[in-house]
Amino acid sequence: MTASTPEVSRATARRLIAPLALAQFICSFAGSNMNVMINDMSRDLDTTVQGIQISITLFLLTMAALMIPAGKLTDKLGRKRCFVLGLAIYGVGALVSAAAPGLWALIIGNSLLEGVGTALLIPPVYILTTIYLSDIATRAWAFGIISGLGGIGAAAGPLIGGLITTAISWRAAFLFQALIIVIILLLSRRLTDPIPPQPDRPFDTVGAVLSALGLFVLVLGILAADNSVPLMVTLVIAGVVILVLFFWWIRRRERTGKEALLSTSLFHNRMSNIALVTQNLQWVLLMGTSFTVSAYLQVVRGHNAIQTGVIFTAATVGLLLTSLLAGRLAKRFSQRSLIITGFVLCVPGVALLIWLVAGGSNSWSFVPGLFLIGAGLGLMLTPSVNVVQSAFPEKEQGEISGLSRSVSNLGSTLGTAIAGTILVANIDAGGTAYGIAMAVLGILGVVGLIAALLLPRTKVPAPR
Missing domain, CATH: 4.10.860 (DNA Excision Repair, Uvrb; Chain A)
Structure with a gap:
């Protein structure tokens, strides 16, 4: 099944992308669910908040650093083979993390094995979707589901992680990931590789x-x-x-x-270049806010995992609402307009997280800001991916998928590293450190808005 094959039905498309979308969900979930386990994990593993931050950041960094090479490997080893191999490595990493006796084992299991597994399995998600679905509008619809589940996984990670940690243990959250991996492996049995691998292709x-x-x-x-x-x-x-x-x-x-490894011609497309910047900064905002607010609630205000997760429900609800509306909105508004509107919602959301939180000790003061950020991200995560992927032909999908995912995961890494470092380094300052970290994220959100305004007004196919 290639770009030249007849269009598949929507029901067939759903069966094809089900394991791919679930894979994106669990990888995004893994990037944020540990944020609500900071106190529990640091106590059980005899480490510090900084130690857990390093583990989270190294997981995201491993993904970002290996995504481009992994995307290129799909041509050599085959897309489904890389997908299944990535799932297997990820599953082993989740089990190692669940049994970790110390921070060193968590870094091996979560930061390295899960990071490597994610880097291998994510590029095939987008490459296979592109190749399976020849119709541009159907492809955009599929990207919407996959990217939407990725955003939901990241936004719902704190709530799900908090529920599991409070009800059972933080270790059970990694067993949950391993269970999802098994389900994806079962669902992926029906997947085939539309294009034969090229083992002799140079790397x-x-x-x-x-x-x-x-x-x-x-x-x-x-x-x-x-x-x-x-x-x-x-x-x-x-x-x-x-x-x-x-x-x-x-x-x-x-x-x-x-x-x-990477064709420099990929950077000759102005629309794609700017969309990649917006993609990066969206994940900076999502993961930076997730870590900063979670760490502040637990370390400074003394909230437990479930209390922190419940507060983050506001972001999840906002993201779900706009994600569900994104398909309809894409028919009425351009992809560019949706990306701009997303940042227009996110920047005031960050401002509210600073202003309302500084003005009182009520934990519900976090809700309006988190809701706006979630709503803004739900609007623009899919359009940014669609703009980038649709800018290139099928033969370049391996490279652009690797680059696109690397840029997004680098955004997650930078968000956690920059905002997290500012907060953790000055954690004794409490609200002041929190305010500075969020202000930096707000400035980066403004940069994202400026980038979105610079996007060309070229028409990009929207989901049907």
Whole structure:
């Protein structure tokens, strides 16, 4: 089944994307559910809030750093094979995390194994969806479901994680992930790879190492901010230098006629470039807010996991409402308009989280801001993905899917690393540290709004 095959029915499309959408849900869930377990995990594993933050950030960073190489590997190993392999590695990581005796085991299970598994399985989700569904409108509808479930997974992660942690244990939350992985594996038995793998296709190993190392060192520098400013500056500069070297390397390979890890032609599309920026900043807002508010509620205000999760229901409700309306709205408004409106809702949401929380000790003061942020994200997560994916032909879907997912996961990483580091480094300052962290996220939200305004007014197919 390729882009040239007849259009599939909506019922067939649902069966095809069910395991793919569920995979996106659980990976996004994994990125946020630990936020409500900070106190429980740090106590049981004899570590600190910073230790849990490092584990969460390393999980997100592993995904972001390996997403581009993993996207390229799908051509060599096959899309379904990478998907199933990623699920298996992720499942093992979840089991290791559930049994972790200390922070070191959590980092191995959650940060590394689950991170590697996610990097392998996510690019095939978007590549297979693109190849399976030849009709552009149906494809956009499928992207809406997958991206929507990803957003819901991230937004509902604190609530589900809080319920499981309070009712059973934080370890049961990882067993829950392993159970979902088994279900996805069963559902994916009916999936086939529409395009044969190319095992002899060359793989740019040097490019893969440079891209992963550059991102890793850059984010490590941000995490080092609360320990040593000179070390932070050194690592950030080193990360930028390595990434510059990566782009020089892939450009050099292209000029000599060799296949590079990433085609520089992907960056020649202005609409896609700007949409990638909006994609990145959406996840900065979502994951940055999730970690900052969760950590503040637990460490400063003394809330338990379920209390924190319940407060986050506001974001989940907002995201669900606008996600359900997104299909209808996409028929009346352009993808660009929806992305702009999303940021217009998110920025005041951040402002409310600062203003209302500073004005009182009532925990419900978090609700209006979280609701607006959730509603804004529900409006724009799908349009941004649709704009990026639809800007390229089928033959480039492997590369653009890897780049798109890497950019989104890098946003999740940066949100947790930047806002989390500001809060954790000054946790004794309580409300002040919280306010500064949220203000930084608000500024980044304004940058996202400016980027959205710069999107060309080109028509992008909307879901049917």
